[in-house]
Amino acid sequence: MTSPADTTDRTASSRRIAFLGPEGTFSEQALLTQSDYAAMEMVACRTIPDVLQAVSAGDVDIGFVPIENAIEGSVNVTLDSLIFDHDLMMQREVVINVVMCLLAPAGVSMRDIERIVSIPVATAQCRGFLGTHLPDVETFAANSTATAARAVADEGDGHSAAIATALAAKVHGLEVLAEDIEDHPENQTRFVALTREGIPAPTGHDKTSIVVFQKADVPGSLLTILQEFAARGINLTRLESRPTKRGLGDYCFIIDLEGHVGDELVADALRDLKSKNEDVLFLGSYGAAGDHGPAVRRDAEAAWRDANTWLDTLRGSIAR
Amino acid sequence: MTSPADTTDRTASSRRIAFLGPEGTFSEQALLTQSDYAAMEMVACRTIPDVLQAVSAGDVDIGFVPIENAIEGSVNVTLDSLIFDHDLMMQREVVINVVMCLLAPAGVSMRDIERIVSIPVATAQCRGFLGTHLPDVETFAANSTATAARAVADEGDGHSAAIATALAAKVHGLEVLAEDIEDHPENQTRFVALTREGIPAPTGHDKTSIVVFQKADVPGSLLTILQEFAARGINLTRLESRPTKRGLGDYCFIIDLEGHVGDELVADALRDLKSKNEDVLFLGSYGAAGDHGPAVRRDAEAAWRDANTWLDTLRGSIAR
């Protein structure tokens, strides 16, 4: 693993991937589930914007960041950076279960703990466990679960524990006092891999992400947008609104849909959407992490091609 | 003018057009407004199916028939023949004002009239005039206004008058006793010219006619059909339902829309419609008789082309 300062030393032969560090974060844990990414030179960045900036600037080939959590919702800084600051393409999505662990140095037991360190979001997600087993502890904020683990490892006062990943325990030489301590054990975080350009070939099981900017002078514009997809039987897996930073009530919509821009039906929907809304931002088509039904889509694709052939024949008979 | 029996004598150099006869009908009157058609060899047919059959069989080049009247609605026999019996293409629409005249032989005055002959539809449309000026006359049915005029000319009993066209007066040597006697002076009839194949080039001011068969197992299918056009800002000038003759409650829809199949937006709508409903029958794209707004459409066409270019670029970057 190298620090961001190393990025200029990079050789052509090795590909580099930046992620939200430090070592031991959920981001690293998610990244390591992808064997091709894990084989690259991994560059830990301090913030999400730093990751995206490293990709934009060409310092790394790929950026890997969280984009959505099942409990917390969107990672707004990721969305806003993609929408407003960078021109990047999603290449892949990775979804992992969020498993929170209570970590402490060897020799520290539950009874000794007086202080809990973690990012507030993680602490909040373990409220149930803490209320039952550690009702009187004080909580302290850290910038990431990994930072919390490092802080607990460094301090070694015998009374502190971190809420962090199992990976962080390994990285910082801590013990796992309790595992799976989050209130919602089904919690998941979704990560995306980003590059400067290029759309991966369809896998037959893809998602496409776009951003559509509401036309301020057209009421019901979201309705119109949704109708384009509904009319084609294209399923939306996510719809998120974000302020455009132009004033209260001015939104854009981040939409994830099933299918690839290489599919005729998806292309058809995007073409119509674009022809009515100049501001459509394409964020990528990429292999989907979850399951969805390819069979129906294949029928619809075939019907579209038949219809296109019919139309081509008709138009071929127009007098010139 | 030639009778249907002459159709086999036709020479290659002359084009032939069949119309709903006999001489002196509104159909002939409408046909004569088109100088190119009026220059062809005109073939009067006895019924609308006869006209369409003459085109299908290749006995004539063009068929000319009424399709819609502002008071009476669709001419069902024309619609049903086009939908179920023949495979013809609309080439042009012609709209004329329906002006009914009271015709009688020279020397017959209003006071002498005891009998009115016409097609019942025409008699019904002059109810107001008859009630005021000829309250006690008896009415007799004829097969067409032109037949009525001929009958009155032939009988010459001095007490009969026909309700028919001014053209019929000329053809049969009758006098026009009263003009414009219909209750709805704004009444119009729309005619279409039909050929075996071929779509005329766009004029920039066109209509397209299609028939869409409702999918019995999909409720709300008409809604879906209309949404395709509404979503593209394509105006419908006519929507008519007709039974499919498969049982009560089984309909198809005849739709006239503004635009030409050569327009990208119209093509786009038809492609999507066809891909969702196998049964779309294309009846033709042809110059429109009325006025509609080409400017808006031109903007929408440009936006569609821009969107298509954007999409092509995107798809060009898909990995192979």
Add this chain to the structure above:
Amino acid sequence: MTSPADTTDRTASSRRIAFLGPEGTFSEQALLTQSDYAAMEMVACRTIPDVLQAVSAGDVDIGFVPIENAIEGSVNVTLDSLIFDHDLMMQREVVINVVMCLLAPAGVSMRDIERIVSIPVATAQCRGFLGTHLPDVETFAANSTATAARAVADEGDGHSAAIATALAAKVHGLEVLAEDIEDHPENQTRFVALTREGIPAPTGHDKTSIVVFQKADVPGSLLTILQEFAARGINLTRLESRPTKRGLGDYCFIIDLEGHVGDELVADALRDLKSKNEDVLFLGSYGAAGDHGPAVRRDAEAAWRDANTWLDTLRGSIAR
């Protein structure tokens, strides 16, 4: 049976029903399937407008007329009279199979027949039978199948036959030479019973008929109309367009829907429709002749009532 002239002699104790005569028509045949109507004093009228006029004027209690045929489509004169001329309420619908018979005086066999008399519509519907069994006969037009039967009975030239109902054979003392001779044996005609006012109580299996006038200045108004019903899961069994007689391209829509105005969901849809389109004409709610699914509707009704209770509670807490 009495003639229209008798209508002033009517006593309070007997109810009178007018139908499209003369005796032996399909209308009478349909009427006789309803035992309560068959027990009334039956008044044969010469035309459909005469039937409706008799009801409007109070000469009869009920009018009984055809409104739709599975092959021919709407009976336009019925629709137009209901839409533009009279203010009547549908009370019941009756659907019968259309069975055409070939009728001739006793002693006349198929070989003797040289002339066929009937209404042109009926003759057209037996084209297949005539082409096979009587290819060389001449066809003559009558005003109704019943008139045709009477004419054949009166003439007695030994060479004429009528296409009419089995009932007409009985009424006019003719023999049935061939039965079920129509090309589409599944053909049906739908009749409606009309009164000056009153809505029958819901049967749990009802239809509602309305007319909605398109607002000329609002494109896509039909779409909006259909959405009201689609949004509430209300099935439309029929949608028919008719010209409003105000010029080509100006239509109204006759809509039959499943349900009764006494149902909350139907009332809700009509209220919203009316609040957006001033011109909604209510033609009636009445027991349906066919089958449709009451169970789903009952759930939807219950959901509506629950929602209404929730809303009433909410609104009850508004400060005054």
Add this chain to the structure above:
Amino acid sequence: MTSPADTTDRTASSRRIAFLGPEGTFSEQALLTQSDYAAMEMVACRTIPDVLQAVSAGDVDIGFVPIENAIEGSVNVTLDSLIFDHDLMMQREVVINVVMCLLAPAGVSMRDIERIVSIPVATAQCRGFLGTHLPDVETFAANSTATAARAVADEGDGHSAAIATALAAKVHGLEVLAEDIEDHPENQTRFVALTREGIPAPTGHDKTSIVVFQKADVPGSLLTILQEFAARGINLTRLESRPTKRGLGDYCFIIDLEGHVGDELVADALRDLKSKNEDVLFLGSYGAAGDHGPAVRRDAEAAWRDANTWLDTLRGSIAR
């Protein structure tokens, strides 16, 4: 001002309002713009959940919290607390411009500053100013802008400044070194006042907030939801998705719409929505802070009432 500990001492005669403290926050600044609220006993709470809990528990009469920022988007903790944890009613919305100031103890000038303290969100929003005027300072995180001001006042090291409100300068005896230093000077935050129950009377200029839970088994449910409002011409001022914490891809939608539940059209839309989606959470109808058009709505309300009267008359004629 009293601390939360005081809440049990409350007398019946005084009303109490809780807000997100400590003293000097934007929340307090917004609250003080409302003279009736400013006259109440103000209770500063440490977190947004604490404010809402104080209302739910009856410790205070009203809670006052931020719900949306034009740059940052929704305040998720407020939304989630309202959706999942408490059953409260919105009473009023307050929108204020977000004006960031650079605060330091008297005697400290721009040149002296080496450290900036604030909440990270505020620091981020002043990136432009800091880059230009204080490019080399270090930034430190605080829990709120008010806490940052207090910390700077307490430390008094001569090298620290806080980014906070002008109110915080007054509260903590600091000087305003620079005003309006945020990158987006048009930034605004929207606050809501919450009570345990009750809906304020309509002002003629109202908003209604609801939460609709997507039915997982019904694709296109958001489309259906939006159509209810579009069909009634009800404008939506905000649509926000939030995870339901039941897994990735399971959302609910927070919708703000123009109008009051006391309006017939709004009631009508909510009734239909509720009858199709059991899970509709009503958050309140309250006076709107911004401008919107009452005239159009009044016409629509009148049309609805006319339609309702028409329908009542019709239903009054149903036989029993």
